[in-house]
Amino acid sequence: MSEIVLKDVTKTYDKRNTVIQNLDLRIEDGSFTVLVGPSGCGKSTILRMIAGLEPLTAGEMLIDGKVVNEVKPGDRDIAMVFQNYALYPTMTVKGNIEFGLINNKIPKKEREHRITEICETVGLAEYLDRKPAQLSGGQRQRVALARAMVKNPKVFLMDEPLSNLDAKLRGQMRSELIDLHRKLSATFVYVTHDQTEAMSMATNVVLLDRGVIQQADTPFEVYQKPANVFTAQFIGSPTMNLFCRKDVAPYLTAQLPEKVHKIGFRPSRALPVADGEQPQNSLTVSGKVLTRELMGSEIIYRLLSPFGIITFKTFNEEELAPDSSVTLSIDRHSMHLFDSDGQRVEE
């Protein structure tokens, strides 16, 4: 258990290329914090700085209240799962898991005990003598996890650990990681560019863009109250519809604050309206269905409206045919409002 604090941290590569500038971040003790953002946003750099693999250019890094800027990676009581697992190819599964324990001078008996226990937990018991090359992707992932878990660290760092797995296995591993976090009650810091992973596993989401924190909150809050246009469009699938106020003004029957510049709404909140109905206090527009994607429980449509393409989603079985005409209505309370700087307008 431990809390990680980054104070005014700056990271510059080659004296020119500043990736992160004056970043402040607090990762709560025992949280499952997911750093999420598009590639190049600096999320992996932050993780590697926490691990001690990248030195800070300026600022302070604290783990459990202690400044660790100069503390070596091996002495920080952390474990990391790499994107490509970084298993030692020349060692067996057992060798891989045991390596850190031997370096920490854990007695042999204790080592054997821990390895047996962990391997039963992650289901590797029968593969202990194999080399990583003889394992499947999912099994390698488990070895990487076991190697991290066996050290009993205070902090788990994970750098896109699921990105090399197929979709089915990824889903399964997600729930296993949630389980694991609950059991170990350690602090998890997880990096991904996949907002689904972030939303499904995190207790805290830190959304980054170009080295700047856009929003740090619970997944629920990030989804319900996106702090700005970037967050609004990054989180949620399909992405939020976003239009300029002046374009949609003729179709608007709701009163909005003066400073609202952009209006956004989730695809699931654009509801088809029956003929003749006149919803009040809303945005109501008609258009032609362009495409239809059947996702199973839901159907995603793209609609050509007078002010642009609207994505909307229905959960009923009744399909709308392409080229058919539909009227959509978005209730005032389902709208997300942003000012001219792209910041959320609180009401």
Added chain:
Amino acid sequence: MKKKFLSIGKPYLLIAPAMAAFLLFSIYPVMSMVQLSLFDWNMISPEKDFIGLANYQKLFYDEDFRQTLLNTAVFTVFSVLGDIGLGLLIALYLKKNTLVNRIMQSVIFAPYIISLASISLLWMWLMNPDYGLLNAALEALHIPGINWLGSPQYAMLSVILICVWKSVGYDAMILLAALQSVPENLYEAAALDRASWWRKLTKVTLPMISPTLFFLTIVETIASFNVFETIQILTRGGPQNSTDTIVFSLYQYGFKFYRIGYASTIGVVLMIIMTLFTIVYFVLLSKRVHYQ
């Protein structure tokens, strides 16, 4: 019928030139060497006397040949160790890709591409007991000069030194390429696993480059066992046979004393030793070599 013959025969037809060259320049000489080792012949007379295994018997009791074997073994062990050991140290040092290191790479590699004759002449000058640079340096430190190539104690050491100096750049370059192909995140994982510098070297680096080390060991062993030109130019096997190696004595018997049968016998023995070496290496080392 004709078509079928073409489709089967085509691959053989295509490799025929290479096979012909191989048979003519590798297999045929080996066969005739084995054959010649059973004869007593001086290369000039039209008659060859068949003497069975007498050459082998003689070689077995030949004191000089035993000395030659020992010299070759000493030369091989120290030059292989020197080349690979020193090469590895240089490669580890040059691993960081900086401008200075890139220049250093070419500097260290340079001796390898200079002709052996030039290098030997250069070192003969450096090691000259009267006006050589090495002895001048020793004298400046008030250490008595050494007769580098002219005394039985130091001649072998000097030859090994020169050979290592020439070829260490090649080993360093190959090892450097191997080191650079080790993924960086293995070292990061090892750092998080709290591995010391020594543990990283022995448990991560060396196993990862073991195929290269294995390759170099075999290639360098064969090359050292066959050392000839350096000896021929620097010492001619002297003083007092202290640098006489197998191939050099083979050359002397064959082309100076015109005892082709005996020289062929040495050649056959050399071939057998090399084969045994390679087999032993494969059996002993293959377990410790990790191929990806």
